[in-house]
Amino acid sequence: MPASTTLSDSELIGIDVNGHMTPFHAIFLRDSCSCAACIDPSTRQKLFQTADIPLELRPRIEQSTDETVRLSWENDVAGFSSDHETVISKAFLADVLALQTKVLREKTEDPQTQLYWDAAQMEKENSSISYHDYQSTAGGVFEIVDRLWRYGLAFLKDVPDEVDSIEKIATRIGPLRNSFYGTTWDVRSIPNSKNIAYTDKFLGLHMDLLYMVNPPRIQILHSLRARAPGGASMFSDSFRAAELLQRSNIAGFRSLATFPVTYHYDNDGQHYRFTRPTVELVGITDVNSLTDSDLAAARIERINWSPPFQGPFSAGFGVHDSAVALKSYLAAAKTFNESLNSEEHMYEYRLKEGEAVVFDNRRVLHARRAFDAQGGERWLRGGYVDEDVWKSQIRVAGKRISDNQS
Known part of the structure; x- marks a missing residue:
């Protein structure tokens, strides 16, 4: 039988999206990284696997603006440098929340x-x-x-x-x-x-x-x-x-x-x-x-x-x-x-x-x-x-x- 999975507070990070503080899991945020080390700029294909992400990954907010949030990582994916950071658009996070409530469709x-x-x-x-x-x-x-x-x-x-x-x-x-x-x-x-x-x-x-x-x-x-x-x-x-x-x-x-x-x-x-x-x-x-x-x-x-x-x-x-x-x-x-x-x-x-x-x-x-x-x-x-x-x-x-x- 597989072991049960639980979440600790340190795995979740609150991000202000459209005026609402919303908890996102570290795995989701790390998997969403679109920097050049994670997504090839030419092919637009992923350069790491979700399965590579450590379960013990921990995030830290370095900067948050109205448009983006910049994160650093403790215990990042193997092979990534210690100064690797992830910048995520808050518009993307808003779309994710909308999908969860079955509201989002592409604009057209x-x-x-x-x-x-x-x-x-x-x-x-x-x-x-x-x-x-x-x-x-x-x-x-x-x-x-x-x-x-x-x-x-x-x-x-x-x-x-x-x-x-x-x-x-x-x-x-x-x-x-x-x-x-x-x-x-x-x-x-x-x-x-x-x-x-x-x-x-x-x-x-x-x-x-x-x-x-x-x-x-x-x-x-x-x-x-x-x-x-x-x-x-x-x-x-x-x-x-x-x-x-x-x-x-x-x-x-x-x-x-x-x-x-x-x-x-x-x-x-x-x-x-x-x-x-x-x-x-x-x-x-x-x-x-x-x-x-x-x-x-x-x-x-x-x-x-x-x-x-x-x-x-x-x-x-x-x-x-x-x-x-x-x-x-x-x-x-x-x-x-x-x-x-x-x-x-x-x-x-x-x-x-x-x-x-x-x-x-x-x-x-x-x-x-x-x-x-x-x-x-x-x-x-x-x-x-x-x-x-x-x-x-x-x-x-x-x-x-x-x-x-x-």
Whole structure:
């Protein structure tokens, strides 16, 4: 059995953060050191291990200002000189405290800046961004990244009529995501298609690749040809529909956040399969442990909804004990689906040649009206970007804003 761990007063040090004296542990403060001896200035990688820190480490405040605290160490990490000091930003410590109370999000990830929209609001708010500005200025990239965070949907205009334009759009955010469709792919009507997207039929609201462990977060579609009658794109904000259910029917919302739905692709020599709830919440893995009031206050992180690629439910959901959960899920799914597909929520836009749409694949559902493939060519080029890449851009943009304001 491991020995029990206790804390002594000498291991804790009080630091004034925003007018409040707060105790921080020596191990945490030492591990947070970002001096050149601890963090390589070029690679920004850590040069010591947390496991190297002595349990008997003791801190001493050498200087404290409104902005920083400077510490020296007794019994420091082996190999560090006796005059090694750590300078820590009090803004960093304030962020740590905020994380502990689940308040902090990166500045550009502030939930107050996310705007859940309906069709009328998107009609009013939507404005296309110049491809030239997007490619040549930091402000253009930030505008797209910011709109993706706020609305989950952004448009580009004046995109060159070139097959590699999709790569240039994507890589301004980050590397393209590869899949069995390739790094980029064409959306055209083809005979005997293995995917309904590659037909001229109506394609209902859905999200892409939910049958994979890590579905792409950002999807990009560039319109190269728009000469076939019909084929308008439709978009719906799933966060808004889910929030409406969260406010009006907490039992239904709980069902969408807990009931496992399986998505699969089993065709053309490929078999992908993954099971996930319809609603994923920020920082919450055990929804059943939440009270109704806590669940009503929870924030939505991702939505999973892709009826064309839904597989059979997991074994057992047809038997009596779990049939109640299945029936509850169906009732909630009906309400959610009606909201998503309502005229109020469905924003319709027919992409012109030389336009591109960029959207959050885990928030904004997309659909397409049927079109007449005999009446002209309809050709889109598509690509994906992963969530980590997009979130990195959000944080970089947020830091740039913070630096410019300081």
